[in-house]
Amino acid sequence: xxxxxxxxxxxxxxxxxxxxxxxxxxxxxxxxxxxxxxxxxxxxxxxxxxxxxxxxxxxxxxxxxxxxxxxxxxxxxxxxxxxxxxxxxxxxxxxxxxxxxxxxxxxxxxxxxxxxxxxxxxxxxxxxxxxxxxxxxxxxxxxxxxxxxxxxxxxxxxxxxxxxxxxxxxxxxxxxxxxxxxxxxxxxxxxxxxxxxxxxxxxxxxxxxxxxxxxxxxxxxxxxxxxxxxxxxxxxxxxxxxxxxxxxxxxxxxxxxxxxxxxxxxxxxxxxxxxxxxxxxxxxxxxxxxxxxxxxxxxxxxxxxxxxxxxxxxxxxxxxxxxxxxxxxxxxxxxxxxxxxxxxxxxxxxxxxxxxxxx
Numbered sequence: 001x002x003x004x005x006x007x008x009x010x011x012x013x014x015x016x017x018x019x020x021x022x023x024x025x026x027x028x029x030x031x032x033x034x035x036x037x038x039x040x041x042x043x044x045x046x047x048x049x050x051x052x053x054x055x056x057x058x059x060x061x062x063x064x065x066x067x068x069x070x071x072x073x074x075x076x077x078x079x080x081x082x083x084x085x086x087x088x089x090x091x092x093x094x095x096x097x098x099x100x101x102x103x104x105x106x107x108x109x110x111x112x113x114x115x116x117x118x119x120x121x122x123x124x125x126x127x128x129x130x131x132x133x134x135x136x137x138x139x140x141x142x143x144x145x146x147x148x149x150x151x152x153x154x155x156x157x158x159x160x161x162x163x164x165x166x167x168x169x170x171x172x173x174x175x176x177x178x179x180x181x182x183x184x185x186x187x188x189x190x191x192x193x194x195x196x197x198x199x200x201x202x203x204x205x206x207x208x209x210x211x212x213x214x215x216x217x218x219x220x221x222x223x224x225x226x227x228x229x230x231x232x233x234x235x236x237x238x239x240x241x242x243x244x245x246x247x248x249x250x251x252x253x254x255x256x257x258x259x260x261x262x263x264x265x266x267x268x269x270x271x272x273x274x275x276x277x278x279x280x281x282x283x284x285x286x287x288x289x290x291x292x293x294x295x296x297x298x299x300x301x302x303x304x305x306x307x308x309x310x311x312x313x314x315x316x317x318x319x320x321x322x323x324x325x326x327x328x329x330x331x332x333x334x335x336x337x338x339x340x341x342x343x344x345x346x347x348x349x350x351x352x353x354x355x356x357x358x359x
Contacts, residue, residue: 052079052086053170057178062288063305068313071304077324084322091166164261167198175318176206184315187213187303189253193262204266214270215303220254226270249275250295277302280352283345294323295332
């Protein structure tokens with residue numbers, strides 16, 4: 001399998017991880033990605049694929065000083081595609097069905113709720129199903145006109161456990177090695193659930209004393225799933241249910257169903273976060289750390305602060321800096337957009353966090 005083809009597919013998958021790929025039923029080259037650990041950071045990479053993973057663990061000095069803890073962020077925005085999703089895209093492709101020729105179609109679609117038929121995940125699923133049906137018909141001799149149809153593969157990052165394994169086999173071990181096993185807690189938000197599940201399970205298997213937590217945005221049901229055992233969001237209460245309950249400007253996190261990936265998470269508790277906290281945290285980190293982070297990364301840092309306050313001084317907490325702010329300019333960093341939502345940042349320090357957890 002040519003590395004250039006795999007790299008091209010991964011790049012497309014980063015735009016839409018739920019990608020449709022063409023396949024045949026033969027295999028010439030096995031994909032071999034070695035887990036090179038800490039030595040990989042000091043060696044020359046043979047291609048863009050080897051640049052995925054082994055991201056640095058950065059101390060966030062301002063949050064550490066404010067809490068008396070050591071708060072560390074796994075800088076996933078330094079992956080080639082600028083996101084933690086690089087890992088998932090590569091893992092899914094490596095684990096796919098027998099593949100020889102790879103190709104991807106990327107359609108630009110309007111942003112809509114995951115429940116909408118034209119959400120990119122649902123579009124990708126339909127296309128894969130149509131391609132698969134045509135392929136089966138061709139095999140049965142019922143579709144002679146479609147000579148070039150070779151079937152389809154739906155990556156499905158929500159339910160595909162390659163997502164979980166990307167973090168269980170790579171991100172979790174990297175965090176363990178980078179901290180020399182000396183950490184007390186891990187916290188992150190969840191969308192598909194692969195990141196928080198893979199890392200939490202690996203760390204707890206290494207040391208059951210490590211506490212793992214979820215930080216959940218408005219409209220998501222996962223907070224109540226972790227703390228009360230039920231999938232329920234405050235926004236779904238009678239008389240308050242919205243057509244789209246995800247009334248949040250954070251992107252890529254929060255969900256109202258239990259995915260196969262999230263089911264594997266080993267969590268000790270959960271915290272709620274708000275849009276204002278995420279917005280203020282993002283601006284705080286730009287000013288204090290020079291970290292230009294996306295909305296989910298900012299929410300993760302809100303979570304890290306809350307865990308540090310709960311555990312008390314002297315602890316080491318790790319979170320995920322999922323992506324940079326460069327893809328969040330139209331909303332999360334748009335002054336006019338934030339003003340319309342009454343979210344214009346005003347804090348001078350960390351006073352926006354307070355001490356009481358939002359309901």
